[in-house]
Amino acid sequence: MNEGLEDGQLTSRLSDRDRINSVTLSSPYWQDILDQYASYEDPWEISVVEMARDFQRQLAELQDEDFELSGRMVVSCAVLLRVKAQELGERSEGGEEEEFDEYIEPDFLAYEEFDDEKFVPTLEVPVKRINRRAVTRDELERAFEDAARVYRRREKRRDEEPELEDPDWGIDLDDGEDFHVRLQRLFRKVKKKWSQGKKVLFSTLLNRESREEKFDTFLELLHLQSEGKINCKQEEPFSDILIEVGKDDDGE
């Protein structure tokens, strides 16, 4: 209701000529009321407030006569309110998200006089179950064979091509290992040391001194530098590499 219409404004938009008259309200044939509503092209022309007041007056006059009418009155007002609210929703938001039908009882919508061909119940999304099954012993064995195969192939390459012409550079692609995950891990490590005010040296990023790890880490650093996340400095050839966190990530 973001048009900011106050209740008084709503009422003032309605003309007296279209108010539900007291004859209708006191009629025992209440189904007729809804038919009458249906004949209004613009539901704004009907005032729920005025209608309710008329009804209150009628009720006072009726005193203790026929109270069965009151329930139907509530139903009628609510149907009308829904029609109005739907219209208001469409005017203000291009028809998006008519929240109110959540709060209306399904039985109420099925009220025989309520003829809204456009209404459809909202589908219910089925609850999907995602089952992750256990790994079998055979699969464990096969995983070991795969790990051994990858390892032996890498060892063989290392023996045959000591000059590292291998573009693979130790990134175990067969493994399904995500290079970006490794980049993030290394960057977190660098940032942690950096935030502690420590001098971040290449050698301090290594868990062990293997050639393979050095290549992996160096490659990851180059990527981080190319992304502007870090700056690498080397004072003189073959000296340790000093790493600084890029300005964008400084102080995080």
Next chain:
Amino acid sequence: MESNEERSVQDPKALVEAALFISSDPVPRSELIDLAGTPEDELDFIIEEIEDDLAAEDRGLRLVENNGNYQLRVKRFILPRVKYLAPHQDISRGVLRTLSVIAYNSPVLQKEVIDIRGNGAYDHIDELISRGFVTSKQEGRTKLLAVTQDFLDYFGLDGTEDLRKGEDLI
């Protein structure tokens, strides 16, 4: 917790239950027949037995058959209590309502859907097409929208007639 681990002869009913449990999707009848290694009428007997077992008050599941595909599901009246344990569902409410309008009227002119759901529904329709729930076909100056078999499978329906009959959707 498990006895007779190494049993080599497997009870066909146990196999059918395991297959239905392990699969996240409905399992075709033919698959169950192959798996259980039984003739068709025996599979029917097994299915019936499983259904009878599940009908007991102290069981939380039910067996659902759709187009010859079988699936275990949580009983409807229990589902609201446990569904928070299932992974997050991924169709927004606005999109779902647009999908409902298309499904209940399928095939339906895009123009009519927009009339009912407003201009925002253009985006919803795009999303529904890209998810494979809806197809779109040029029809004069507007488009004719219809729900797909993927839609029916996802919502566990035999056809859109199910919707018009006002049957339960899950």
Next chain:
Amino acid sequence: MESNEERSVQDPKALVEAALFISSDPVPRSELIDLAGTPEDELDFIIEEIEDDLAAEDRGLRLVENNGNYQLRVKRFILPRVKYLAPHQDISRGVLRTLSVIAYNSPVLQKEVIDIRGNGAYDHIDELISRGFVTSKQEGRTKLLAVTQDFLDYFGLDGTEDLRKGEDLI
């Protein structure tokens, strides 16, 4: 296929079964107690009943408990027959390879595992420790890794002697 749909009082055993079925992860004991609305000893009784039911030859599932978390699984001897129906494993490929290297050489130095599996295996080892499949003990400048009883239970092994040794890699 379902009777007494609208029953409002829900059998706690049915609720437990439904919760175990629908959850992709093991369900904590406390969750089951809340859900079933029963005192702890009654949950134990329900769990025991479910285990007894599942022990029958014509049932394909088993109930697994791990550190107070419960999970339904397909019986081990049936799993190879039906596993093709489930595309998702609960251990990813890379982690499984690292686990296999540890298992086939258990106990093994972390350094050796990293030599074989590469630096990515540090994360795998963390994951395996947090899942309770592997323990780690400081051993000089590196760590000594070994598989746990939980690992043996998962794969249905009596001990790592059952596994072929992979010493040729180390």
